Amino acid sequence: MSGKVTLEKLCTGVPGLDVLLGGGLTEFSFTLIAGAPGSGKTTLAHQIMFSLANTQRRALFFTVLGEPPLKMLRYQQQFSFFDMDKVGPAVRYVNLADDLRAGDFSGVLERIMREVEDFGPSLVFVDSFRSVVQTARTGNEGLWDLQHFIQELGSRMATWQATTFLIGEYTQTDVEANPIITVADGMIALSHNLDEDSVVRKVRIVKMRGQAHLAGAHTLRITDDGIRIYPRVLTPVLDAFETVADGPRRIATGVAGLDDMLHGGLPQGHTMLVSGPTGIGKTILGTRFLQAGAAQGEKGIAVFFEKHTSRLHNAELIDMVKSGQVTVLQSLSLSLTVEELLDQLTEAIERTGATRVVIDSLSEIGLYLAPEFRYDLRLSVFRTLSLLARRGVTAIVTVGYEDNRPNWRFSIDNLCFLADAVLSMRFAEVEGHICKFMTVIKVRGTSHSNELRQYRITDAGIEVDAQATDLDDMMTGYPKRREPNK
Amino acid sequence: MDKDENRAQPAADHAAPLIRPWSRLGRQLVPLIGEGGFVALFTRSARLLSPSRAWLSIDATRRTSTLLLSALEQDLAAADPAEAAATHDELMGTFVRQLGALIGPTLTARLLAETAADGTPQKNQEEHKQ
Numbered sequence: 001m002s003g004k005v006t007l008e009k010l011c012t013g014v015p016g017l018d019v020l021l022g023g024g025l026t027e028f029s030f031t032l033i034a035g036a037p038g039s040g041k042t043t044l045a046h047q048i049m050f051s052l053a054n055t056q057r058r059a060l061f062f063t064v065l066g067e068p069p070l071k072m073l074r075y076q077q078q079f080s081f082f083d084m085d086k087v088g089p090a091v092r093y094v095n096l097a098d099d100l101r102a103g104d105f106s107g108v109l110e111r112i113m114r115e116v117e118d119f120g121p122s123l124v125f126v127d128s129f130r131s132v133v134q135t136a137r138t139g140n141e142g143l144w145d146l147q148h149f150i151q152e153l154g155s156r157m158a159t160w161q162a163t164t165f166l167i168g169e170y171t172q173t174d175v176e177a178n179p180i181i182t183v184a185d186g187m188i189a190l191s192h193n194l195d196e197d198s199v200v201r202k203v204r205i206v207k208m209r210g211q212a213h214l215a216g217a218h219t220l221r222i223t224d225d226g227i228r229i230y231p232r233v234l235t236p237v238l239d240a241f242e243t244v245a246d247g248p249r250r251i252a253t254g255v256a257g258l259d260d261m262l263h264g265g266l267p268q269g270h271t272m273l274v275s276g277p278t279g280i281g282k283t284i285l286g287t288r289f290l291q292a293g294a295a296q297g298e299k300g301i302a303v304f305f306e307k308h309t310s311r312l313h314n315a316e317l318i319d320m321v322k323s324g325q326v327t328v329l330q331s332l333s334l335s336l337t338v339e340e341l342l343d344q345l346t347e348a349i350e351r352t353g354a355t356r357v358v359i360d361s362l363s364e365i366g367l368y369l370a371p372e373f374r375y376d377l378r379l380s381v382f383r384t385l386s387l388l389a390r391r392g393v394t395a396i397v398t399v400g401y402e403d404n405r406p407n408w409r410f411s412i413d414n415l416c417f418l419a420d421a422v423l424s425m426r427f428a429e430v431e432g433h434i435c436k437f438m439t440v441i442k443v444r445g446t447s448h449s450n451e452l453r454q455y456r457i458t459d460a461g462i463e464v465d466a467q468a469t470d471l472d473d474m475m476t477g478y479p480k481r482r483e484p485n486k
Numbered sequence: 487m488d489k490d491e492n493r494a495q496p497a498a499d500h501a502a503p504l505i506r507p508w509s510r511l512g513r514q515l516v517p518l519i520g521e522g523g524f525v526a527l528f529t530r531s532a533r534l535l536s537p538s539r540a541w542l543s544i545d546a547t548r549r550t551s552t553l554l555l556s557a558l559e560q561d562l563a564a565a566d567p568a569e570a571a572a573t574h575d576e577l578m579g580t581f582v583r584q585l586g587a588l589i590g591p592t593l594t595a596r597l598l599a600e601t602a603a604d605g606t607p608q609k610n611q612e613e614h615k616q
Contacts, residue, residue: 069519070527073589084592088599095520 007210010163013051013081014044016229017188020203020218022211025186028161029209030154032181034170035190040201040222041167042072043079044190045125047226048165050081052123053090059123060115061093069095072127080225092119096126105149112153116160124157127167150183185209190220198335198370203229219339230339234386248445251356251394252296254288257464258423261440261449266421270444271385271395273418275410276425277403280436281457285423286358287317288461289396293356294325300356301348303329303341305364327352335370338380342387349391357388361398362415382418389420403427410441420444428479430471437469501563504574505555511581511598512551518597524551531580539573541565 009024018024025031025048033041045061053059063069073093076082087093092115099111116124157164166184181187187206192199202217220229250265253272259265266272274282283306290300302317320326329344348354359365362381366374373380381397388395397419399411403426410416410424422441427434439452451468471479516524525548532544542561548554558577562570586594 063520068523070523070585070588073593077590077593084596087593087596093518095516095518095523097520097522098516 009211010052012048014047014227014229016218016220016231017203017227019231019233020205020214020229021186021208022213025163026208026210028158028163029185030157030164030183031166031186031188031208032170032184033165033167033188033190034206036192037169039190039192040220040227041169041190042127043076043222044188044227045127045165045167046076047079047081049091049123049125050083050086052163053086055089057090057122058119059091059125060119060121061091061125061127062112062115063093063095063127064097064100069093078224092121109149109152109156113156116157116162121162124162124164125167126153126165128169147183154183181207191217196371200335200337200370200372219337221337221339221343230342234383234390252292253285253396254290254292255285255462255464257453257455257466258285258438258440258462260466261438261451261453261464262421262443263447263449266394267443267446268394269389269392270420271388271397271418272421272423272443273411273416274396274398274423274425275416276400277427278400280425280427281455281462282398282400282425283314283360284457285425285462286360286396286398287314290320290326290356290358291316294320294323298356299352299354300326300358301329301345301352301354302326303345303357303359305331305362305368306360327354331368334368336368336373337370338373338383341384345384345387346391349393355393357393357395359384359395359397361400363398363400363412377412378414378418381415385418416441421448426474428471428474430479437474438464500567500570501559504562504570505559507574507578508555508558511578512555514597515585516551521550525549525554527581527584528554531577531584534580535573535577539576542573542577 008027009018009021010027011024012018012021033045035041049059049061063072077084094115096108096111099108112124112126154164170189184207186208189204189206190201191204192201201220201222203220204217205213205215214231214233216232218229218231220227222228248267248269250259250262251268251270252265253259253262274285276282286302290302293300300320302321317326321328327348329348331341331344333340345357349357362377365380366377369377369380385395385397399415401409401412410422411419416422421443423438424441425436425438428437429435435454436456437452437454439450440448442448452474453465453467454469455462455464457463470482472482473479512524519527528551529544529546529548532542536542536544541564543557545557548557562574565573582594582598585597589597
């Protein structure tokens with residue numbers, strides 16, 4: 001035995017927060033929850049409080065001059081975590097506005113202690129602590145009063161063995177020179193920054209004594225269920241897909257000729273990037289892929305960034321949606337975060353058991369994403385494809401671009417490097433006709449054809465020639481018919 | 487507010503029992519919503535009754551629950567006992583409805599139930615629930 005004190009961890013009940021904290025919140029710690037108005041401080045405090053509080057572990061919530069208590073109760077009860085049954089026996093609210101207005105810090109401190117001794121809480125919240133600070137007299141005397149008050153409060157609450165939270169409207173620059181941050185054991189900073197008319201909420205663990213926390217800013221969302229934090233880590237690989245002893249199962253793409261070029265189909269869990277200019281048949285290929293799954297009883301998900309469901313010009317897809325074989329995901333938000341997209345995908349995959357996903361297309365996804373995710377489209381796509389791969393879902397992801405011959409490109413923003421397989425589809429002018437050609441550029445971990453094959457879009461779908469084209473110099477933009485004896 | 491219940495100031499006998507539920511309510515709610523919150527709710531409720539109860543005094547300078555309930559007691563004492571009882575009931579009902587409109591009937595009932603935790607029956611809570 002080392003004889004060291006063991007820091008017990010409390011699970012906060014806020015999805016994702018315990019990961020950032022390094023396993024949970026240290027019992028008896030003194031944590032500052034800081035952020036600008038509207039950043040979610042009071043909601044975070046309430047969510048933690050209602051998750052942890054019970055009749056054995058009671059919580060005392062002091063309101064000062066911040067959000068009026070009646071309004072706070074009015075709005076906080078809208079969240080699903082607000083448990084009315086806990087109000088009273090497990091959660092008690094106390095307003096300190098009159099005490100603060102009437103006297104100095106010592107009066108407030110004594111009132112807090114009276115309430116603590118009366119209710120015997122294990123959790124204490126003071127909201128908003130900024131109100132207390134603003135009451136401090138100016139000059140060194142005021143600063144000393146404040147620091148003394150905070151130190152007293154911190155030490156008394158720790159002695160009382162209460163885990164304490166101070167909620168305050170602080171910005172990052174405020175706290176750096178503030179005595180509170182020196183005294184506090186931990187600091188959780190919330191922010192919501194405006195960028196090109198889009199707001200993305202963030203959380204950062206600035207400080208957490210005694211435990212290795214996850215640094216950096218992480219996205220959070222506030223929904224009807226409260227706050228959900230998305231740590232910047234990848235989801236773990238499901239056991240079922242961690243090792244593949246005999247090579248992955250092959251997934252039929254719905255285009256027989258393409259399966260032939262893939263030497264049996266797309267390996268399960270692979271993402272194939274299908275790239276090509278407008279009108280080349282990318283969406284049709286995606287539809288065929290979903291149809292092939294539906295024919296075998298597999299569920300599919302179509303993530304569309306181009307068209308609204310009601311405007312789908314694709315009868316086969318509409319049929320699959322109507323029959324429940326395919327779920328369509330689409331965003332109405334033009335400030336979409338990657339986390340929202342991943343949430344929707346995860347929920348749909350878990351709800352439907354989908355094994356196939358089509359994302360159509362990455363060219364338009366930027367129109368929907370909030371700026372910071374658009375700036376780093378590659379990371380956004382990487383996180384999305386990682387989620388699919390780690391769930392063993394096989395995916396077709398389309399990307400369109402202007403076909404400026406003779407340049408031959410496979411994607412925008414180097415997205416092709418993120419995919420397991422790349423299928424390039426191109427037009428070429430041949431003897432007075434615009435013809436379509438495809439070739440498999442890469443498939444990770446398996447062999448594939450390197451032929452350039454012509455294909456046609458017919459009522460039966462995509463019909464790929466059985467052999468390579470007899471045209472040469474296709475990629476130069478000036479193809480010519482190969483001589484018969486070559 | 488505690489001293490309100492033992493006021494030395496003479497008041498009609500019928501006013502004292504009517505003011506006790508208000509004192510209990512104040513003891514319960516002021517720590518929770520502050521003097522400001524209680525005063526705002528009470529004044530709003532009194533104003534809603536004032537068209538039909540013109541004798542109910544409303545003074546915006548009364549900024550504490552003690553001052554408000556003291557004035558209410560005097561108003562009720564000066565009124566006919568039956569009229570005073572009816573006004574008390576209506577005022578309490580209006581107050582609870584105002585609170586319920588802000589924080590919902592369930593939380594209101596729960597908070598007011600705590601008032602009864604001191605052993606005093608709280609008939610108004612049930613009577614005035616909507």
